[in-house]
Amino acid sequence: MPRPDRTEERRDELLPVVAEAFARLGYRRATTATLAARCGVRENVLYRLWPDKKAMFLASIRHVYDRAERIWEERAALGPEGSTASRLLEYESRHLGEFGLYRILFTGLSETEDPEIRAHLRDTYRKFQRWIKRRIEAHDRLRGGRPGPEAELIAWAMVGLGTVANVGREIDLFPARVRARLIADAGRLLLEGGAP
Amino acid sequence: MPRPDRTEERRDELLPVVAEAFARLGYRRATTATLAARCGVRENVLYRLWPDKKAMFLASIRHVYDRAERIWEERAALGPEGSTASRLLEYESRHLGEFGLYRILFTGLSETEDPEIRAHLRDTYRKFQRWIKRRIEAHDRLRGGRPGPEAELIAWAMVGLGTVANVGREIDLFPARVRARLIADAGRLLLEGGAP
DNA sequence: GAGTTATGTAAGTATATACTTACATTATAC
DNA sequence: GTATAATGTAAGTATATACTTACATAACTC
Numbered sequence: 001m002p003r004p005d006r007t008e009e010r011r012d013e014l015l016p017v018v019a020e021a022f023a024r025l026g027y028r029r030a031t032t033a034t035l036a037a038r039c040g041v042r043e044n045v046l047y048r049l050w051p052d053k054k055a056m057f058l059a060s061i062r063h064v065y066d067r068a069e070r071i072w073e074e075r076a077a078l079g080p081e082g083s084t085a086s087r088l089l090e091y092e093s094r095h096l097g098e099f100g101l102y103r104i105l106f107t108g109l110s111e112t113e114d115p116e117i118r119a120h121l122r123d124t125y126r127k128f129q130r131w132i133k134r135r136i137e138a139h140d141r142l143r144g145g146r147p148g149p150e151a152e153l154i155a156w157a158m159v160g161l162g163t164v165a166n167v168g169r170e171i172d173l174f175p176a177r178v179r180a181r182l183i184a185d186a187g188r189l190l191l192e193g194g195a196p
Numbered sequence: 197m198p199r200p201d202r203t204e205e206r207r208d209e210l211l212p213v214v215a216e217a218f219a220r221l222g223y224r225r226a227t228t229a230t231l232a233a234r235c236g237v238r239e240n241v242l243y244r245l246w247p248d249k250k251a252m253f254l255a256s257i258r259h260v261y262d263r264a265e266r267i268w269e270e271r272a273a274l275g276p277e278g279s280t281a282s283r284l285l286e287y288e289s290r291h292l293g294e295f296g297l298y299r300i301l302f303t304g305l306s307e308t309e310d311p312e313i314r315a316h317l318r319d320t321y322r323k324f325q326r327w328i329k330r331r332i333e334a335h336d337r338l339r340g341g342r343p344g345p346e347a348e349l350i351a352w353a354m355v356g357l358g359t360v361a362n363v364g365r366e367i368d369l370f371p372a373r374v375r376a377r378l379i380a381d382a383g384r385l386l387l388e389g390g391a392p
Numbered sequence: 393g394a395g396t397t398a399t400g401t402a403a404g405t406a407t408a409t410a411c412t413t414a415c416a417t418t419a420t421a422c
Numbered sequence: 423g424t425a426t427a428a429t430g431t432a433a434g435t436a437t438a439t440a441c442t443t444a445c446a447t448a449a450c451t452c
Contacts, residue, residue, distance in 0.1 A: 026306035110222035149381035164356030185345040
């Protein structure tokens, strides 16, 4: 009898490394050679786990999103539901984008001509926004109706806020202090709709 | 005597085409071959106008930003100073990112390991934010103090709003109607600080 | 231990891509 | 018209990159 197939486990081991490389380098610059090197294996090992580079990238996006969401869920569970939204804002203002979610979504945006990548990005952005939206709605239910645009739009604006904050960190647009206030203050304005 | 040097004029003729290609395809996918083809010339003609591909890209960023700013200035000049900010919001909600500014900045973000590109992106984002900030301040002066975060932060949040709106258009995250409301409603909330 | 298949190693291939070179052609000043 | 340098054409080069193939080795079941 042959030795057992550990393909599944091997994928789970290597995917975080691959995802990190994609997030750091971007889709194009993360060559299969560098991916393999970072994993400490040869290229063909990766090709036994995924059919091609694109599949590695799509799996990476999924992985990074799932991990980020898991962390948020954990943070959310730490306090009462109604304050989840503001606590996450506070949390994000400190640990901004440390899961590489923004980064990997960004690099994907240069590949939007590929329909599969495009569809995958769309799904992920939508999941992201829906997650935020649900927290805003919970916040509204407990705090009373929020004046101003509905949660749908505010959630998208929050995605934008996180995005610019991450770009800012990426290329040193502003000091960390400004970044934290950006998330916290502008975020609160969006969340509370200008109410005191 | 030799024929006169038209290098300068040639650059001005080809730069819009090159910039468009970079904005559409991204830095990596815009190969020198495609750039030349779109310009209707051979590659070496481009290399006589710019030392390398990176220089073409940097010039393109400059070009796209300058053109976008010129358009905004024209729109701004159409009405009283204090309402410039809201009029531009309204304008942007309609003609969103038609100058490719967001697009070309985005593609550049995958190349931030190159110090020159990084510095150039930083400069451009800052110019962009400062321009918006000045309009917000003018708006504040005429409408009376705005409650909430200072113009500095709001201007960055606006950049984020524009960014997410453009990403949304790029990969069909939401229908055009939602996009317009996103810019208009969330934009107004940021601008007015929740005041009626 | 033998048979079987997963796993690792090393090298190879076809293509794409940034950039160059050699040379013919053209437009201008005199 | 002619000298001169700019401009256009065509091909070439060195390298990088996604993906493959051939083969040795290791681990598991019986």
